[in-house]
Amino acid sequence: MQKQFAPSKHMLALSIASLFASGGVFAQAAPPAEDTGATVVVTGTRVANRTALDTTAPVDIISAEQLKNAGNTEITQALSIALPSLNFPRPGLTDGTDTVRPATLRGLAPDQSLVLVNSKRRHSSALVNVNGTVGRGSASVDMNTIPTAIVRTIEVLRDGASAQYGSDAISGVVNIRLRTDRSGGEANVTYGARITEYDVVADAPPAGATWGAAPKSRSLTDGQAATVSMWKGLPWGESGFVTIAAEYKDQKHTERSGYDMRPAYLRINGAFDSREATFNRFDTWYGEPEMKQTTLFVNAANPLGNGVKLYGWASYQNRDAKSAANVRRAVQDQNLASIYPDGFIPFITPNVEDFSATGGVSWVMGEWDMDASLSYGQNKMRYHLENTLNRSLGAASPTEFFAGGFTYDQLVMNLSGVRTIAMDSLASPLNVAIGAEARREGYILKEGEVGSYVAGPALLANGTRAPAGAQGFPGFTPADASDSSRNAVGAYIDLEANLTSKLLTSVAIRAEHYSDFGNNVAGKLAARYDFTPAFALRGSVQNGFRAPSPQQQGFAATSTIFINGVATDLTTFKPTDAIAKALGAKPLDAEKSVNLSLGGVMRFGKASLTVDAYRIKIKDRIVLSENLIEGTLPGIVNFLAARGFRSAGGRFFINGVDTTTDGVDVVLNMPFNMDGGGRFDLTLAANANSTEVTKLPTADTLSAFNPAPVLFGRVNRLTFEKGTPRNKLSANLNWKLGQWGATARATRYGDTLSPGTSAAFDFTLSAKTLVDLEARYALTSKMNLAVGADNVFDVYPDAFPPALNSTGAAMFSNYSPFGRSGRFVYARASYSF
Incomplete structure (x- = not known):
């Protein structure tokens, strides 16, 4: 591959040099007209003043007003109800994933979508999701670090774009465009709570129990959330601006536990403990986390004259969250009665x-038109544990620990140039965009305090060693700690022009070199043919890639288990670790994709309809392997011991899963006015999506085992194929008449599978429709009031039957595409100044 890369790199360099050198040969086209409004897009095209309906690929535009007209103030949640192809499940009992939740576009992994801010690459979260959720094994951008108050529009390109933007842009691109106001401002206060009722599904109590059957339903008011935000535009010089936004959010937790029928205490002389009758059997904190979050964002620019403009933006967010692990009952070995009776x-x-x-x-x-920029981003996550213990330390165990954490940072330097070249052979000037990018990424994993991971001397009543590490989240060990970095450089050329008055084409090629895995070349060819002003066909073919993230390469975690009373480490290994290599790991390589799309654009007066079909074939997807331990792979301890390793086995990131995703997006926008009845804006949208796993990873090093070990098992395969809705439909109606306004929104989520270890344990979440309503009134020209409810009819996902929920605690599946917290009722006051 190195030989293929070098000529491509030289060809790009010569092309760039010749284009700059040709500055005096071609006449420059007339300067573009001023931006005409929200329909003009900059994502997926580098041609000035291209509107969303005139592009070669589908681009959705979400306005600041759309983001504001909902009870939930998170950007990712707002996108999930605006875009049928984007889903934002809200898992619980998943450690850090409760705090940093990933979103998926077109059913693919969260890290296969690229996030930009003002067309510049945004840094990702330090968290890699290693629990059993949608997005397992991914490290994605946390869009909720951006306050909605700073957002002017969000453009979502529903098409692969690696040739244009680089790694990660396999399923699409989300470009968050910031406010550019030099005057005015707005303050918002939103307060709401979950006012809800849900049915309780529980098993029968055991024979002789001193507690009765579960109640049939629960009525709750919790999850109170207050958000205070503002933005203010300030002048900078004669025509520059400084726009400042700030947000504070205080959210209480929700609890959607099932009724735990298990005995909570040891029996006394064969009889149930009397405390069983009064024990709270809704004993699991399963729901939305508690959170306090402060965010500040500044965007600024100032023209200096002679075509020179300075620009920049900066953001800071501090988020303190609190979620829970599964309950440790008094009867369990993980508990110590002297600390928690x-x-x-x-x-x-x-x-x-x-x-x-x-x-x-x-x-x-x-x-x-030249542009140079330097961007730096850092995300740091530190774990603290409360109300816990390290059972192996006995009665001396602390009840709070620092468990360690990780930091991801990214430094990006960009240089780009755009020009138009008038050519007699073309129906429009040729738009030429070239650029180069250099990027450094770093990843640090820090160990926790000793007590959070150590295996102490305490024994259980049966004489075996007690469980080690902090309960709920064992700390990272010194062996897990790491500090690594990598560099990447790339260059691209992007051409776009009308070959005829009806045929628009674009071509892009990008070559990149990564210091850790090597080289990649991506290309894209797109076209659009306007048969009439009212009808056009568009399509593209391209190859793409996603580089393995530093988080996937550098993450490691160790917990201690006991085999025959001997403490043994069970580890998530780095792919380069010697033990991981013995288990079949190899250095991670890039995921590679081939994207095909074909769509149509229709206009009916002010209304428009777009239909876009796509196929995305991805090769060598990076996944987190199954746990290769004695319980799932008998003989693994002896296998490793024979090779000089003392380990109970483990898991690691590996390439090797191939998938094919087919789908179609349909979007209808229809504004209309009714005499005396006000203005209506109706959007109907739908997505149908299907993914098939066509290849699974294997490990030659484990060929001695019979049967061969499964590196990517049934649950994970079905999560790829059926873990997100097969279809999703939405209808959004906005109405405005004088001082009054309203929004009515309905979202239907299709069937989703919550997979089990066998077909007998599969559970299908049936299709559900959620309805959101909001009413607004302009008290004055500056003061606006709103009241509303998200999920007004209090819809919940199907609950697990008792046979699939042996603990009774987590009654709802984490695969639910809309969470499981019920109705959210809210009020909002806005003041413009």
Whole structure:
């Protein structure tokens, strides 16, 4: 592959040099007209003033008003109800994933979508999701680190774009465009709570129990959330701006536990403990986390004259969250009665700090519009444990620990140039965009305090060693700790022009070199043919890639288990670790994709209809392997011991899963006015999506085992294929009449599978429709009031039957595409100034 890369790199360099050198040969086209409004897009095209309906690929535009007209103030949640192809499940009991939740586009992994801010790459979260959720094994951008108050629009390109933007843009691109106001401002206060009721599904109590059957339903008011936000535009010089946004959010937790029928205490002389009758059997904190979050964002630019403009933005967020692990009952070996006589719920309280800063300058050089920028972003996550213990330390165990954490940072330097070249052979000027990018990424994993991971001397009543490490989240060990970095450089050329008055084409090629895995070349060819002003066909073919993330390469975690009373480490190994190699791991390589799309655009007066079908074939997807331990792979301990390793086995990241995703997006936008009845804006949208796993990874090093071990098992395969809705439909109606306004929204989520270890344990979540309503009134020209309810009819996902929920605690599946917290009722006051 190195030989293929070098000519491509030289060809790009010569092309770029010749284009700059040709500045005096071609006449420059007339300067573009001023931006005409929200329909003009910059994502997926580098042609000025291209509207969303005139592009070669589908682009959705979500306005600041759409983001605001909902009870939930998270950007990712707002996108999930605006875009049928984007889903945002809200898992619980999943450690750090409760705090940093990933979203999926077109049913693919969260890290296969690229997130930009003002068309510049945004840094990802330090968290890699290693629990059993949608997005397992991925490290994605946390869009909720961006306050909605700073957002002007969000553009979502539903098409692969690796040739244009680089790694990660396999399923699409989300480009968050910031406000550019030099005057005015707005303050918002939103307060709401979950006012809800759900049916309780529980098994019968055991024979002789001193507690009765579960109640048929629960009525709750919890999850109170207050959000205070504002933005203010300030002048900078004669025509520059400084736009400042701030947000504070205080959210209480929700609890959607099932009724735990298991005995909570040891029996006394064969009889149930009398405390069983009064024990709270809704004993699991399963729901939305508790959270306090402060965010500040600044965006600024100032023209200096002669075509030179300085620009930049910076953000900071501090997030303190609190979620829970599964309850440890008094009867369990993980508990110590002298510390917690009634058992305990371990609380995981991560702190997340997120920082970013971008500075740049744009200028005119001959006939080129040039741009250079430097961006830095850092995401840091630190784990603290409360209300827990390390059972192996006995009665001396602390009840709070620092469990360690990780940091991801990214430094990106960009240089680009855009120009148009008038050519007699073309129906429009040729738009030429070239650029280069250099990127450094770093990943640090820090160990926790000794007590959070150590295996102490305490024994259980049967004489075996007690469980080690902090309950709920064992700390990272010194062996897990790491500090690594990598570099990547790339260059691209992007051409777009009308070959005829009806045929628009674009071509892009990008070559990149990564210091850790090697080289990649991606290309894209797209076209659009306008048969009439009212009807056009568009399509594209391209190859793409996603580089393995530093988080996937550098993450490691160790917990201690006991085999025949001997303490043994069970580890998530780095792929380069010697033990991981013995188990079949190899250095991670890039995922590679081939994307095909074909769609149509129709206009009916002010209304429009787009239909876009796609196929995405991905090769060598990076996944987290199954646990290769004695319980799932008998003989693994002896296998490793024979090779000089003392380990109970483990898991690791590996390439090797191939998938094919087919789908179609349909979007209808229809504004209309009714005489005396106000203005209506109706959007109907639908997505149908299907993924098939066509290849699974294997490990030659484990060929001695019969049968061969499964590196990517049934649950994970079905999560890829059926873990997100097969279809999703949405209808959004906005109405405005004088001082009054309203929004009515309905979202239907299709069937989703919550997979089990065998077909007998599969559970299908049936299709559900959620309805959101909001009414608004302009009290004055500056003061606006709103009341509303998200999920007004209090819809819940199907609950597990008792046979699939032996603990009774987690009654709802984490695969639910809309969570399981019920109705959210809210009020909002806005003041413009």
